[in-house]
Each structure stands twice: as C-alpha cells, then as structure tokens.
Amino acid sequence: MNCNWLSALPASARVSTYFLLQALLGSRIGRHWREFRAWTHLSPAELNRAVDQRLGALLTHASGAVPIYREGGLARWPGESAAGFLRRFPVLTRATVRERFAELVADSHREAITSPESVSRRRYDWIVVKTGGTTGVPTAVVHDAACRDAGRAGRLFSQQMCGFPLGTRYFRLWGSEQDLLQQRESTQRAVLRNLLGEVPLNAFRATEADLRRHLSTIFSHPRVHHLMAYVDAAASLASFVEDQHLVHPHFHSLMACAGTVTPEWRELLGRVFQTEVFDKYGSRECTDIACECSAHSGLHIYSPNVFVEVVDDLGQACPPGVTGRILVTLLHNFTFPLIRYEIGDMGTLAGPEHCPCGLAFPKIENVQGRKDDMLLTSDGMLITSGVVRHFVGVSLNRELIREWQLEQTGLDAFTFRYIPRQRGGLESNLRDLQTALKKAFGAGAEIQAQEVTEIPPSPSGKARWIINRMNQPTTT
Numbered sequence: 001m002n003c004n005w006l007s008a009l010p011a012s013a014r015v016s017t018y019f020l021l022q023a024l025l026g027s028r029i030g031r032h033w034r035e036f037r038a039w040t041h042l043s044p045a046e047l048n049r050a051v052d053q054r055l056g057a058l059l060t061h062a063s064g065a066v067p068i069y070r071e072g073g074l075a076r077w078p079g080e081s082a083a084g085f086l087r088r089f090p091v092l093t094r095a096t097v098r099e100r101f102a103e104l105v106a107d108s109h110r111e112a113i114t115s116p117e118s119v120s121r122r123r124y125d126w127i128v129v130k131t132g133g134t135t136g137v138p139t140a141v142v143h144d145a146a147c148r149d150a151g152r153a154g155r156l157f158s159q160q161m162c163g164f165p166l167g168t169r170y171f172r173l174w175g176s177e178q179d180l181l182q183q184r185e186s187t188q189r190a191v192l193r194n195l196l197g198e199v200p201l202n203a204f205r206a207t208e209a210d211l212r213r214h215l216s217t218i219f220s221h222p223r224v225h226h227l228m229a230y231v232d233a234a235a236s237l238a239s240f241v242e243d244q245h246l247v248h249p250h251f252h253s254l255m256a257c258a259g260t261v262t263p264e265w266r267e268l269l270g271r272v273f274q275t276e277v278f279d280k281y282g283s284r285e286c287t288d289i290a291c292e293c294s295a296h297s298g299l300h301i302y303s304p305n306v307f308v309e310v311v312d313d314l315g316q317a318c319p320p321g322v323t324g325r326i327l328v329t330l331l332h333n334f335t336f337p338l339i340r341y342e343i344g345d346m347g348t349l350a351g352p353e354h355c356p357c358g359l360a361f362p363k364i365e366n367v368q369g370r371k372d373d374m375l376l377t378s379d380g381m382l383i384t385s386g387v388v389r390h391f392v393g394v395s396l397n398r399e400l401i402r403e404w405q406l407e408q409t410g411l412d413a414f415t416f417r418y419i420p421r422q423r424g425g426l427e428s429n430l431r432d433l434q435t436a437l438k439k440a441f442g443a444g445a446e447i448q449a450q451e452v453t454e455i456p457p458s459p460s461g462k463a464r465w466i467i468n469r470m471n472q473p474t475t476t
C-alpha cells in the first residue's frame with residue numbers, strides 16, 4: 001500500500017496522528033516524550049536527583065528480580081548513591097549476554113523469554129533485538145515496551161537537537177538488511193515513517209547507480225532540508241558528488257549516525273552539502289545515547305534514558321578528558337536489564353562545565369569508535385580509522401580510485417580493496433599508497449592490493465572503510 005500521501009499533510013496533523021496511532025498500537029511514546037522534554041528543563045542539581053532515583057530503582061529491581069544479578073548478592077548500602085551502587089555491578093560484555101541470555105531475564109518474564117528465538121505473544125510487550133555484530137557474531141538483547149518507547153522518544157529528541165524537530169521532514173540515508181526486510185513487510189512502519197515526514201534513501205548499497213538515484217530523490221524533494229544518515233554513507237555520497245562535479249545538494253543540517261565523525265568527514269560534509277553536521281551516538285541495542293548540540297563541543301548524554309560511564313582496562317572510572325571503554329546502562333529496560341553494558345566503543349567524558357546551549361545533561365567529549373575499527377601497528381599501537389583514512393587520503397587519487405576498504409588480517413598483513421575509476425596512473429598511485437601505509441604500520445607491513453567491483457558492507461549494512469579481523473582479546 002502506498003501511503004506516501006500522508007507525508008504531504010501539515011506537520012501538526014502528522015504529529016498528532018503519529019501519537020494517536022502509536023497509542024493504538026500499545027505504545028506509550030507520548031508519555032515518554034513529554035517526560036523526556038520535562039527533563040531537559042531540569043537544573044544540574046535536579047537532574048542529579050532524578051538520575052539517582054531512576055538508576056537506583058533499576059539497580060534495586062535487578063539485584064532482586066534478575067538471576068544474574070541476584071546471584072551476586074548485591075544490595076545498596078544505606079546512604080550510598082545509585083552511581084556508587086552501580087560501580088559495584090560487574091561489567092556486562094557481549095560474550096556474557098550471549099552465554100547467559102536467559103539469566104538476564106527478570107523473573108516476571110522467565111517463562112516467556114527463554115532464548116533469543118522467543119517471540120512475544122502480545123506484539124508490543126517486548127521484542128528481541130539483534131545487533132549487527134560488526135565482529136560477525138550477532139548479540140541478542142530484549143527491549144521491553146518502556147525501553148522501546150523511551151528509545152523512540154530519544155530519537156525524537158535527537159531530531160530536535162539536530163535542528164529538525166518532530167514534524168519537520170527529512171531524508172534518511174540508512175540501511176541494514178534487517179531494516180530493509182522489516183520495511184518490505186510492514187505497512188505500519190511505512191505509515192509511521194510518512195507521519196514522521198521521513199524520505200528514505202537506501203544506504204545498504206552504494207553503487208554509482210544507487211548514488212545517482214539518491215541525488216535524484218533529493219532533488220525531487222526541494223522542500224526537505226535535513227538529512228539523517230549513516231556517516232559513512234553520507235561521506236560516500238559527498239565524495240561522489242564532488243568527484244563527478246555534480247550539482248551539490250544543500251541541507252540545513254545533517255545528523256551523522258552509526259560511526260565516528262572524523263574532522264575530515266565533518267569538513268567534507270560541510271563543504272559539499274553546505275550543512276551543519278551533528279554527531280549522534282547510539283546503537284541498535286542501546287538506542288540513542290548522546291548527541292551534539294549547537295555548541296558543537298561534545299555530545300549530551302540522554303540522561304532520562306541512559307547512564308554512561310567511561311572506565312579503564314581495570315574497570316576503574318576514567319576522569320573527564322581520559323579515554324576509556326564506554327559502559328552503558330539502560331534505565332527503562334526492567335525486563336532485561338542492561339547494566340554497565342560494554343558497547344565496544346572507546347570514548348572520553350567531558351568536564352562538568354555548563355554548556356552554552358543550557359542543557360544540563362552531561363557530555364561525552366568524543367567517541368573514538370570501536371576497538372575493531374582500529375588497526376594495530378607492528379609495535380602494538382592501536383591506530384584509529386581516522387588516522388588510517390588520513391594516510392590513505394593524502395596519497396589516494398580520487399580521480400583513479402572511487403571506493404576503498406582496508407582490512408587487517410594479521411599483525412603485518414593487510415588487504416587494500418579498491419574500485420578503480422580509471423586505469424592510467426593507477427599502478428603508481430597504488431605504489432604511493434603502499435608507501436603511505438607502510439609509514440603508518442611499519443616497514444614490515446604487507447599490503448595486498450585487490451581490485452573489486454563492489455565493497456562489501458558489514459552484516460549491519462554499514463559501509464566499512466577500515467576492518468580489523470585480528471582476534472583481539474576482550475577484557476572484562
């Protein structure tokens with residue numbers, strides 16, 4: 001059923017129909033959205049109290065009603081802050097979630113949820129969410145109704161942070177196999193998307209024909225001025241427009257999702273699309289976690305929904321400014337509590353300074369991407385994908401090579417995949433790249449060049465420029 005006509009309705013009509021329809025489906029997103037907005041007006045002291053209360057309630061529930069936490073015999077000490085209590089909980093790794101899935105389910109749902117294959121009898125009660133699994137092994141978690149509604153409210157807030165509040169139409173350059181399948185089978189999703197004013201662009205593939213199709217969709221919607229996108233996909237589109245000397249589409253703002261926004265990409269996106277870029281941080285299993293505000297000096301953590309910590313290799317809290325492993329606690333998911341969940345990203349908390357935008361939510365200074373997005377030099381140093389992109393960028397001739405991907409398969413073994421654009425000069429450009437990469441990884445690095453016709457995306461559908469296939473030990 002084609003329901004695109006819905007997107008032509010006035011914003012106010014779309015918004016009220018959206019909340020009405022959600023309510024009919026059993027969702028309480030309206031309540032969560034009102035509550036989320038109320039939290040944005042809290043002073044720092046009020047916010048601390050509200051977070052303490054919400055986090056404390058979750059931890060007390062988990063330690064009594066969730067087997068994996070009950071066995072630890074954890075109990076809150078008199079006078080202890082919720083954050084202090086939290087620090088006595090173990091770090092929850094993906095491996096633990098996979099191995100002890102059923103023990104993470106609260107007693108109230110023990111009969112209904114026994115494995116990642118379980119299905120809810122009433123559709124809105126809870127749902128099993130599988131992560132893309134950048135390492136190839138998907139992890140399944142459960143989101144209950146409150147978690148899903150809070151997550152959706154968080155996403156509406158992300159749009160507001162990025163300059164296109166609820167009701168404003170936007171393009172969504174997105175794609176994962178799972179999303180695509182869901183879109184194909186669900187009229188409900190299409191209706192909700194149109195009510196939100198979303199114009200989809202499929203980022204699952206990025207062949208030249210796909211990129212041209214995106215541009216034609218964009219130019220056929222001259223009144224849509226905002227873009228929500230996988231940052232890699234947006235950067236691919238921007239490079240394509242520039243390399244092919246095409247007419248540049250312009251956006252008022254761009255929400256960059258699902259990847260690290262490097263300074264190079266921010267500059268590229270700003271230059272090509274004449275747009276303000278907002279870095280948004282989130283994941284499928286943790287929903288939206290944080291987003292940059294108009295001050296562009298860090299990402300505000302979504303305090304109503306998540307509690308974020310940054311810890312070192314020993315699990316000790318890192319002070320602001322010091323990079324460590326990011327741990328996320330979901331505050332609404334009582335059915336399957338994710339407490340101190342190690343999401344796999346490295347990041348840095350910002351200091352407690354007041355943000356000029358006025359929002360009291362604490363900030364993450366930056367997110368440095370996944371450990372498996374980093375590559376290892378022969379002397380054991382981890383270097384980020386941004387640095388690698390820089391090394392490739394300085395010697396890559398984009399007139400000759402359209403797309404590339406670098407994969408590390410061993411300490412000194414790399415595969416450089418590329419899609420050629422022209423033959424003349426290609427050989428010597430590949431030699432320059434070898435030299436640049438050897439500078440980054442050490443003279444012993446072996447770099448195999450491999451010509452391909454398509455760069456395979458990861459299982460989650462994200463284009464990946466840098467892949468580390470070496471088995472890295474996961475610390476707990």
Ligand SMILES: [Zn+2]
Nearest residue numbers: 293295355357
């Ligand atoms: Zn701010």
